[in-house]
Amino acid sequence: MNDNDQHLLVKWLSDSSVLEYYEGRDNAFDLNKVNNVFFDCEEDEVKCIVEFESKPIGYVQYYKIDKITKENFGYSFGNIYGIDQFIGETEYWNRGVGTLLVSSVVSFLYEHEKADKVIMDPQVRNLRALRCYEKCGFKKVKILPKHELHEGEYRDCWLIEHTRD
Template identity: 30%
Template sequence: MESPIIACEGPVAIRKMQNSEHDFLLMLRWMTDPQTMRYWEGMQEIYTYERVAREFAEHGREGVTPCIIAYAGAEIGYCQFCLLNAELFEVPEREYARFARPEDRVYGIDIFLGEVEYRNRGVGTACLKALMRALFETHGADALMIDPKTHNARAIRCYRKCGFQDLFIVPQREWQDGKYHDSLIMGVRKAGF
């Protein structure tokens, strides 16, 4: 049986999310927090337990690995990763090809800290670095990509601290709160980590 532990580095532990009431309730708390939703799905999204259970149970079937992040034993956030190509990432092929070679194993990642008191303390950086190391060292990643909305300055600073470089902007890529938002596509290669 495959281990549910994705990464364990210092105070950071990342495990695969389980289809369990415990994990769905964690996600529900975070998905109904305005400070999280401002950058994740938007303030107009309404999450119920049933919606969380349905959406996150589907992730594994879609090739996405959903995970719970713990820091010093406290469950504080969420991350997910999946193998990518330009079509799956919904970015222009020409721009994607400037970063990723055809033979590359490229993972897309998403991450947030759902527990507000852990933000702005370097915890997100530590969690992201642990995930990156696991993907490079145990999942065979050649490169990683992430796609924050351009207005998410805190996340962009964190990603840059972890070695991600700005690659390109996709205008009006994500619909949130009644309007389209631009996404900054960022990437890091294993050699640059």
């Protein structure tokens, strides 16, 4: 990502269709918030704009899971990565692009970061995303009760994992 991508993130993260599943419709982003969350933070996440057919359509980030998070999720060892993503251009929803995105990132993490597992924690109610992730080979591990604050309510999430073949 670079500074030119700020306006894309503002556009996507102020769209109520996107926010219904990512961040919440009560949590729209403006330029200041995008800068604070995506550019001015010092987290160990690799943040990328997703392009499809040379058009920017979404966002993905990946990060190595720290020891405390591993323990909280029930993992005792391994090189485990987490990913988060969204397609911000909604006309690309339900076209297989999300499946291509997720499977490509998982392959990258196995090849280049030597990941043993890749995990995510989507909300239980996000059925379209869960179908996508299952098509990519993710398996449901366990429910994480009241795991994510979304639109003023703590929501249950699934811990899902993809294990290297």
